[in-house]
Amino acid sequence: MKFRLATAAPWWRPANGNLLRIQGGRPLVGTYPISGAKNAVLPLMVSALLTPHLVTLRNVPANLDVAVLAALLQRLGCEMHWSTRAGDLALTLSADRIRPTGIDADLVARMRASVLLLGALLARCGEARLPMPGGDAIGLRAIDFHIAGLRAMGAVVALEGGLIHAKAPAGLHxxxxxxxxxxxxxxENLLLAAVLADGTTTIRNAAREPEITDLAACLITMGAGITGLGSHVLTVTGGRALAGAVHGVMPDRIELGTLACAAAMTDGELMLPHGRLDLLGTAAESFAAAGVDLRETEGGLIARRANAGLCGIDITTQPFPGFATDLQAPTMALLTLAAGASTISETIFEQRFRHVDELRKMGADIAVHGRTARVRGVDRLRGAAVTCTDVRAAAALVLGALAASGETVLDGLDHLDRGYDRMTGKLAACGAAIVRTDG
Structure with missing residues (x-):
């Protein structure tokens, strides 16, 4: 596994140590560079399969999910070249010759985004054979919608023995x-398939997340015909041969929101380059109500705690522009220190409160009833030994540790590596007492 990842992504060097030790109670002050969005770069990498021409992505985040997907694409025959200039990691992909089968089940099992290979391979090759995708254990996240849409476009899809076998004998339409x-x-999957399908595809009740708009913008640069960006109705005029493209990955809005919470929890002040309030949707209003002061400047956002302090709020996760489910866990960490009570309702994933028990170990007062959590603010959190259970839970525990008194030791760091680019080093540069060590 390590050999394959290093071959596909030579920059990937797992950080030394399997434990993260954080001495809390230090304000974060300085500039925290926001990376390219993990949730945007993965479908953008897959989009390179749709053309034999070169696709170059800039502002690529150096995280484990990107390395795993690079290994998957390499197994499909995709060639890639990495370069770094002024801290900007760039990737050029060439999918001149690709193979639609032979994907490693162990790699697919590590990430949910691997399911996006289905639409792209069907559109380009007329066939795809893919193990059932893995990812965080935060809910069922069935792929029924993906398969139903592809079948409507002419695909024949069979699910047998843990494999998805899809063919489009007459091509997609x-x-x-x-x-x-x-x-x-x-x-995203249907968008990737539709750009090469014959005729016009209309996707109704489409998701509106900024990452989808970023993908569509890249596909349009490649020559695709797509209208309705940012709306619930996407119309794709397919059948066009796609050219190459050069595209900059959008800033990571989840990392942005997470570090805004970190600044407020530690009573520090962070400059978050390239941050924009519009990327947060209604979460920007929720943060303001909770006492997270976000000010837009020419270079990004400045985040700090409001003068009135942190205050309990009620939030409900919703599709964009609603409150992002990926921000729910970091925001819960924030609200553990807010005055009064807060209510968090999780409507997207049914198992996304797995971080609650770990925050309780740190002294948080949280009660869960079904898919609703009641958080009562405490005066302080205490350091403890905790385990990361998914990508966003890992970030929440880091936030709790930064604000807690004493030392917190975090295990399960693969989850942190999957979603965050050099988080430990970037936090240390802002004053955090944080080090990665062996157990």
Whole structure:
């Protein structure tokens, strides 16, 4: 596994140590560079399969998920070249000759985004054979919407023995598709398939997340015909041969929101380059109500705690522009120190409160009833030994540790590596007492 990742992504060097030790109670002050968005770069990398021409992505985050997907694409025959200039990691992909089968199950099991290979391979090769994708254990996240949409476009899909085997004997064709829910993954998968399908495809009740707009913008640069960006109805005029493209990955809005919470929790002040309030959707208003002061400047956002302090709020996760489910765990960490009580309702994933028990070990007062959590603010958190259970839970525990008194030791760091680019080093540069060590 390590050999394959290093071959596909030579920059990937797992950080030394399997434990993260944080001495809390220090304000974060300085500039924290926001990386390219993890949730945007993965479908952008897959989009390179749609053309034999070169696709170059800039502002690529150096995280484990990117390394794993690079290894998957390499197994499909995709060639890639990495370069770094002034701290900007760039990737050029060439999918001149690709193989639609032979994907490693162990790599697919490590990431949910691997399901996006289905639409791209069907569109380009007329066939795809893919193990069932893995990812965080935060809910069922069924791929029924993906498969139903592809079948409407002419694909024949069979699920047997843990494998997805899809063919399009006569090629894919345009279709009018209504998604039962605005699924981000299904919208991306169908968009990738539709740009090469014959005719016009309309995706109704499409997800509106900024990462989808970023993907569509890249596909348009490659020559695709897509209208309705940022709306619930995407119309794709397919059948066009796609050219190459050079595209800069959008800033990571989840990292942005997470570090805004970190600044407020530690009573520090962070400059977050390239940050924009519009990327946060309604979360920007929720943060303001909770006492997170976000000010837009020419270079990004400045985040700090409001003069009135942190205050309890009620939030409900919703598709964009609603409060992002990926920000729920970091925001819960923030609210553990807010005056009064808060209510968090999770409507997207049914198992996304796995971080609650770990925050309780640090002294948080949280009660869970079904998919609703009641958080009562405490005066302080205490350092403890905790375990990361998924990508966003890992970030929440880091935030709790930064604000807690004493030392916190975090295990399960693969989750942190998957979603965050050099978080330990960037936090240390802002004054955090944080080090990665062996157990």
């Amino acid at each position: 345009g279709a009018d598709i209504l998604l039962p829910q605005p699924s981000v993954g299904a919208t």
